[in-house]
Amino acid sequence: MSKKLRINFSSLFGLLLLMLSLWAIAHELHEYNYRDILNSLAAIPKSRLSLAIWLTALGYLVMIGYDILGFKYINRSLSWNKIAFTNFISSTFSNTIGFALLTGSAIRYRFYANWGVSAVAIAQVIAFVNFTFWLGMFATAGLIFITNPLAIPTQLHLPFATVRPIGIIFLLLIAIYLLGSILIKQPLIIHRHEFRFPSLPISLAQIVISSLDWILAAAILYVIFPSNISLSYLDFLGIYLLAMFAGVVSNIPGGLGVFETVILLFLSSKISAVAILGSLLAYRGVYYFFPLLLAAGFLGIYEIKLRSGLGKNIDKL
Numbered sequence: 001m002s003k004k005l006r007i008n009f010s011s012l013f014g015l016l017l018l019m020l021s022l023w024a025i026a027h028e029l030h031e032y033n034y035r036d037i038l039n040s041l042a043a044i045p046k047s048r049l050s051l052a053i054w055l056t057a058l059g060y061l062v063m064i065g066y067d068i069l070g071f072k073y074i075n076r077s078l079s080w081n082k083i084a085f086t087n088f089i090s091s092t093f094s095n096t097i098g099f100a101l102l103t104g105s106a107i108r109y110r111f112y113a114n115w116g117v118s119a120v121a122i123a124q125v126i127a128f129v130n131f132t133f134w135l136g137m138f139a140t141a142g143l144i145f146i147t148n149p150l151a152i153p154t155q156l157h158l159p160f161a162t163v164r165p166i167g168i169i170f171l172l173l174i175a176i177y178l179l180g181s182i183l184i185k186q187p188l189i190i191h192r193h194e195f196r197f198p199s200l201p202i203s204l205a206q207i208v209i210s211s212l213d214w215i216l217a218a219a220i221l222y223v224i225f226p227s228n229i230s231l232s233y234l235d236f237l238g239i240y241l242l243a244m245f246a247g248v249v250s251n252i253p254g255g256l257g258v259f260e261t262v263i264l265l266f267l268s269s270k271i272s273a274v275a276i277l278g279s280l281l282a283y284r285g286v287y288y289f290f291p292l293l294l295a296a297g298f299l300g301i302y303e304i305k306l307r308s309g310l311g312k313n314i315d316k317l
Contacts, residue, residue: 044224044282052220052286059216060291063091065209066132067108070125073198078115085298086111092295096288104129128198135174136210137248141241142170150238150266163242178203214241221283229271239266 064080067087071078086108094104105126112122145167152162160166181203187196198206218240222233243262260280267276 044279048223048227049282049286051223052283053290055216055220055223056287056291059213059220059287060088060091062209062213062216063087065205066091066129066213067125069132069202069205069209070128073128073202074121074124076117076121078112078117082111082115088291089295089299092288092291096292132206132210133213134210135177135206136212136214137241137245138170139174139207140211140214141238141245142167142174144234144238144241146171148234148238150235150242163238174207214244217244217287220287221279224279224282224286226271226275226279229267231267231270239263242266 064084064087067083068080071083089111090104090107093107108126108129109119109122112125113119117125145163149162149164149167152160177197178200180197181200184197197203215237218237219233221240222236225231225236239262243259243266246262247259260277263280264273264276
């Protein structure tokens with residue numbers, strides 16, 4: 001019963017965040033016509049959209065490293081093409097739909113189990129991948145928030161004026177994790193689940209790959225924004241990471257609404273809300289929806305081949 005209540009509370013909290021975000025966006029755009037947003041979208045130079053597409057491809061290529069490291073962590077081998085295929089589909093679905101533990105994890109289990117990986121090994125890879133995702137966020141945001149702290153808008157009602165305290169907390173968590181990798185060799189038992197720290201080289205590789213993932217994702221949106229915006233990439237990276245952190249924590253699919261609200265709060269004084277929303281629409285199309293269409297197509301082809309008795313040929317991916 002308590003578990004059901006927790007699930008319902010989580011769903012209601014996410015719905016509340018979505019409603020508040022949509023209200024904030026509507027309030028920011030009440031004086032604009034939707035045609036203005038579409039015109040702003042159309043005004044984005046094709047060269048910048050092309051660069052954003054290439055950066056997106058590079059970003060999804062980097063994400064393959066999550067699962068490759070996961071298999072290295074459990075000392076299990078699987079061909080890289082199978083790992084890449086599974087990672088791309090699971091990453092696109094979890095990025096766009098949200099609830100990564102349900103979407104991306106279910107897809108990983110579906111494919112890896114079909115290729116002979118045990119349920120325990122799959123669970124270890126899934127936990128490793130999700131943990132790696134947060135390591136990159138904490139490492140990158142921690143450095144940016146400390147060296148280039150943003151002033152937090154009063155509308156967010158946070159108990160501190162800048163993001164520097166958040167950065168300090170994030171870097172402390174990274175330091176604890178790395179110290180654990182160096183000093184703790186025996187498995188830890190947490191709620192009857194065994195946790196083993198990776199070796200230091202794997203831990204460092206986790207941080208590097210995940211940080212690069214976040215840096216590329218921010219660069220995609222940055223190149224889509226109008227070129228006359230007076231904002232350096234490092235300044236924008238801090239805003240992007242804070243917005244993404246709020247979006248991911250909200251559990252709303254793709255952080256929809258929450259992410260846009262934070263971006264608008266920080267940038268509406270530097271660039272018109274219409275230009276921001278036009279750029280954000282292009283970003284979601286390039287980084288979320290186009291890869292999702294590709295992944296859905298690949299998934300459909302896989303399922304058709306599997307149902308038609310050609311599933312064994314999939315092993316030759």
